[in-house]
Amino acid sequence: MTKILIVLSAADTWERTDGSSYPTGYWAEELAAPHEKFVAAGLAVDFASPGGVLQPLDAHSADPEIAGPDCARHVEHAERALREFGPLLKLDEVDVRDYAAVVLPGGHGPVVDLYRDADLGRLLTAADASGTLIGAVCHGPAGLLSAVDADGRWVFAGRRMTAFTDEEEQLFGTAEAAPWLLASTLREKGAEHSGGPAYQAFTVVDGNLVTGQNPASSGPMADALITALSR
Numbered sequence: 213m214t215k216i217l218i219v220l221s222a223a224d225t226w227e228r229t230d231g232s233s234y235p236t237g238y239w240a241e242e243l244a245a246p247h248e249k250f251v252a253a254g255l256a257v258d259f260a261s262p263g264g265v266l267q268p269l270d271a272h273s274a275d276p277e278i279a280g281p282d283c284a285r286h287v288e289h290a291e292r293a294l295r296e297f298g299p300l301l302k303l304d305e306v307d308v309r310d311y312a313a314v315v316l317p318g319g320h321g322p323v324v325d326l327y328r329d330a331d332l333g334r335l336l337t338a339a340d341a342s343g344t345l346i347g348a349v350c351h352g353p354a355g356l357l358s359a360v361d362a363d364g365r366w367v368f369a370g371r372r373m374t375a376f377t378d379e380e381e382q383l384f385g386t387a388e389a390a391p392w393l394l395a396s397t398l399r400e401k402g403a404e405h406s407g408g409p410a411y412q413a414f415t416v417v418d419g420n421l422v423t424g425q426n427p428a429s430s431g432p433m434a435d436a437l438i439t440a441l442s443r
Contacts, residue, residue: 214441215256217311218247219303219332219355221321222265228389234320237270241279241427242317242349244289246434253438258311259294260301262329266294270319279427304331308339313437317430318350318376320386323394326355333358337367340420347437349424350376354394357401369402372418374425377407 220243226234250257261267273279274287294300308314314335316322326332336359339346348356353375359367377395381387398405407425408414414425415432422440424433 213254213256214312215258215310216250216313216315216437217258217260217306217308218243218315218317219326219335220259220261220267220300220317221319221324221326222262222267223321223324224268226320226324227391229391230389232389234386235271236320236324237268238273238290238317238321239270239279239319239350239427240273240283240286240290242319242352242430244286244293245430246315246317246347246349246437247293248289249431249434249438255312255438255441257293257297258301259297260303260306262303262325262331264300264302266300267319267321273319273427303329303335306335308335308344309342311339311344312441313345313347314339315346315434315437316348316352316355318352318427320351322351322354323392327357329355329358333360337361340367343420345420345422345437345440347422347424347433348373348375349430349433350426351394353398353423357397366401368421370404371421372404372406372416373398373421373423374405374407374414374416374429375423376426377410379407380410380426383410
């Protein structure tokens with residue numbers, strides 16, 4: 213059976229430049245919507261993280277005033293999927309050759325750990341070199357920053373992509389005191405970042421790389437990956 217690897221952050225706290233600590237975790241819709249679509253398409257899904265650590269749920273993603281009226285369903289699906297899978301795989305023990313796609317959901321965790329995780333960097337570098345599909349949504353594209361070659365060159369420089377925009381970070385109330393802003397940093401590193409209207413679904417496909425801007429883009433990102441797998 214064709215397998216998909218979903219890589220989660222292991223971070224539960226985002227340290228801010230003002231000295232405060234912001235609790236974070238996986239964003240329910242960004243895990244649940246792709247997982248649900250992958251399983252419906254007959255794909256197997258594995259979960260991995262640095263050290264096999266399971267993040268908590270980001271409580272904001274369970275708040276209907278923030279995450280929308282379907283958030284309870286997303287939370288239930290995400291929690292059930294993780295519970296049924298059992299202990300997460302350790303990222304340093306994963307063989308990317310076992311997977312047809314690698315997917316990076318968001319929540320703020322990836323800007324804490326995945327952006328500089330060497331094991332993820334090796335995995336993504338190998339995946340891109342072999343043409344394996346790579347999907348990332350919202351803050352998940354921060355994980356792409358980990359993929360640096362032996363000469364210090366970012367593997368995804370020059371690629372078209374999207375991610376949670378600086379405008380969305382400001383609207384969410386987390387831009388001020390953020391150590392760095394994702395969209396700006398992707399552009400500074402050489403990505404061709406583009407974005408759509410705030411909090412509206414927007415995806416970018418560039419070869420084997422499929423990125424979504426925000427939680428609403430989680431399902432469309434998964435759809436694009438499934439379409440690519442069927443070719």
